Amino acid sequence: MSKSRNNDPFWWSFFGAGGVFSSFFVPIHILLLGLALPLGWVLWPEHGDLLALARNPLARIYLFLLIALSLFHAAHRIRFTLHDLLLAKSIDTPAAFVCYGGAIVGTLCAAMTVWTL
Amino acid sequence: MESQTTYKRFRPAPYTPKMQLSWWWQKPTYFAYIMRELTAVFVAAYAVILLLTLRALSAGEAAWEAWTTTLQSPLSIGFHVVALLFAVYHSITWFMAAPTAIVLNVKGKPVPAKTLILAHVVIWIVCSAAIAGILLTR
Amino acid sequence: MQKTITIQVKRYIPEKQPTPFYQDYEVPLETKWGVLDALTYIKDELDGTLAFRWSCHMGVCGSCGMMVNGQPALTCATFLEEYLPGPICIEPLDHFPVIRDLVIDTDAFMGKLKYVKPWLIPAEERSVDDGENRQTPAELAAFKQYTLCINCLLCYSACPVVGLNEDFLGPAAIALAQRYNYDSRDAGQTQRHDVLLDHGGAFDCTLIGECSRACPKHVDPTGAIQRYKADGAMEFWKRLLLPRGAAKR
Numbered sequence: 112m113s114k115s116r117n118n119d120p121f122w123w124s125f126f127g128a129g130g131v132f133s134s135f136f137v138p139i140h141i142l143l144l145g146l147a148l149p150l151g152w153v154l155w156p157e158h159g160d161l162l163a164l165a166r167n168p169l170a171r172i173y174l175f176l177l178i179a180l181s182l183f184h185a186a187h188r189i190r191f192t193l194h195d196l197l198l199a200k201s202i203d204t205p206a207a208f209v210c211y212g213g214a215i216v217g218t219l220c221a222a223m224t225v226w227t228l
Numbered sequence: 229m230e231s232q233t234t235y236k237r238f239r240p241a242p243y244t245p246k247m248q249l250s251w252w253w254q255k256p257t258y259f260a261y262i263m264r265e266l267t268a269v270f271v272a273a274y275a276v277i278l279l280l281t282l283r284a285l286s287a288g289e290a291a292w293e294a295w296t297t298t299l300q301s302p303l304s305i306g307f308h309v310v311a312l313l314f315a316v317y318h319s320i321t322w323f324m325a326a327p328t329a330i331v332l333n334v335k336g337k338p339v340p341a342k343t344l345i346l347a348h349v350v351i352w353i354v355c356s357a358a359i360a361g362i363l364l365t366r
Numbered sequence: 367m368q369k370t371i372t373i374q375v376k377r378y379i380p381e382k383q384p385t386p387f388y389q390d391y392e393v394p395l396e397t398k399w400g401v402l403d404a405l406t407y408i409k410d411e412l413d414g415t416l417a418f419r420w421s422c423h424m425g426v427c428g429s430c431g432m433m434v435n436g437q438p439a440l441t442c443a444t445f446l447e448e449y450l451p452g453p454i455c456i457e458p459l460d461h462f463p464v465i466r467d468l469v470i471d472t473d474a475f476m477g478k479l480k481y482v483k484p485w486l487i488p489a490e491e492r493s494v495d496d497g498e499n500r501q502t503p504a505e506l507a508a509f510k511q512y513t514l515c516i517n518c519l520l521c522y523s524a525c526p527v528v529g530l531n532e533d534f535l536g537p538a539a540i541a542l543a544q545r546y547n548y549d550s551r552d553a554g555q556t557q558r559h560d561v562l563l564d565h566g567g568a569f570d571c572t573l574i575g576e577c578s579r580a581c582p583k584h585v586d587p588t589g590a591i592q593r594y595k596a597d598g599a600m601e602f603w604k605r606l607l608l609p610r611g612a613a614k615r
């Protein structure tokens with residue numbers, strides 16, 4: 112039945128963790144940073160204050176997890192959705208490379224950004 | 229799937245219907261499923277935007293000013309409105325699905341699905357309020 | 367008052383025509399007639415060439431599943447009155463090869479069912495002299511829901527993943543695997559992990575939930591698969607991180 116070991120449980124674990132994290136935290140970030148602040152519903156915090164907040168070790172870990180896990184969550188879903196929408200099994204392997212590869216690159220970028228903040 | 233049998237008279241080749249590209253338009257539940265899956269596009273896009281926001285923040289005050297101006301453009305506002313709708317849909321569908329995987333027993337009795345969903349919503353509100361509090365009281 | 371209702375049947379007669387076609391029949395609109403009764407009327411009174419499967423007529427045997435107006439349903443438990451004024455479109459179950467008219471080929475499903483070893487695999491052989499396998503009501507409740515499956519295959523027709531991915535074991539097979547995994551008398555989890563963690567196993571499911579909505583016996587295959595994913599992911603990490611042997615116990 113199988114040709115190679117199935118690594119989907121590995122990716123699924125990150126998909127699940129990312130789903131939990133993003134479902135709890137992504138909407139409020141979009142609401143605040145994408146709408147409430149730009150539209151002037153609330154006042155922008157000072158740049159220095161915001162930077163100091165982001166440099167808090169806990170904030171760094173939180174931001175890294177939020178970005179990395181959201182990317183792995185999305186990568187897994189998008190990979191399966193491509194297969195569902197295009198009805199082509201042949202797309203699955205290239206899609207997996209692009210999706211998970213993208214998530215890994217994004218995670219490295221996030222690690223660097225959070226580290227050198 | 230072609231029939232292997234050579235005996236054809238009473239066991240001719242079966243007919244195998246193929247799924248259509250439009251399959252997810254044919255039932256509201258299928259459509260809702262694809263919409264749920266597409267929330268991932270916005271989750272990923274927002275993760276990238278958050279990354280860019282952090283980079284702008286660490287690049288100094290001038291870069292930060294430029295970034296906040298970009299966020300005020302109509303294009304950005306429009307994107308964030310759509311992204312928020314999809315993100316909230318992601319959260320709600322995720323919470324609704326949680327009881328299917330979680331079996332919690334309290335005092336020997338399984339916790340009802342509704343209670344589990346409600347607990348998720350409460351945690352969601354608390355988390356959101358905490359983030360808003362931390363960010364806005366700077 | 368309506369006296370008859372139109373039944374539109376998707377027919378496939380391979381020796382006559384290589385593609386399916388639709389044929390309309392006018393049947394009396396009797397109160398309390400199920401769709402299966404209408405098909406039986408057609409076969410008895412209008413057209414003896416119509417082929418379909420049925421047996422118990424009471425929602426237990428699981429052989430009369432068909433697509434009724436695009437939804438998988440047991441035709442014995444689906445009533446004409448629910449579809450007034452008609453017509454009612456009857457098609458063979460989705461995602462299966464059609465042998466003739468409304469008769470589908472279940473061979474692939476039967477093969478998949480065997481993969482998950484849906485039988486008790488005890489930790490050690492027991493003889494009759496050892497007496498009964500005792501089970502508490504709580505131990506029975508842990509899996510009882512999954513024993514109610516009648517293999518009617520409605521969940522396979524409801525599930526797009528089954529249609530998109532022919533390797534997928536499918537909702538009923540995985541739910542049945544869980545029926546034995548959660549049985550206190552069974553020790554076959556490790557063997558079933560090998561199948562359920564593999565390609566075509568539980569991780570091919572993308573949680574659409576249609577299987578549970580279609581299930582006439584409220585088995586909830588969605589829940590069975592989701593619970594497996596949580597257990598299976600744990601097992602996957604154990605096998606990955608723990609030294610050989612330790613994980614398999």
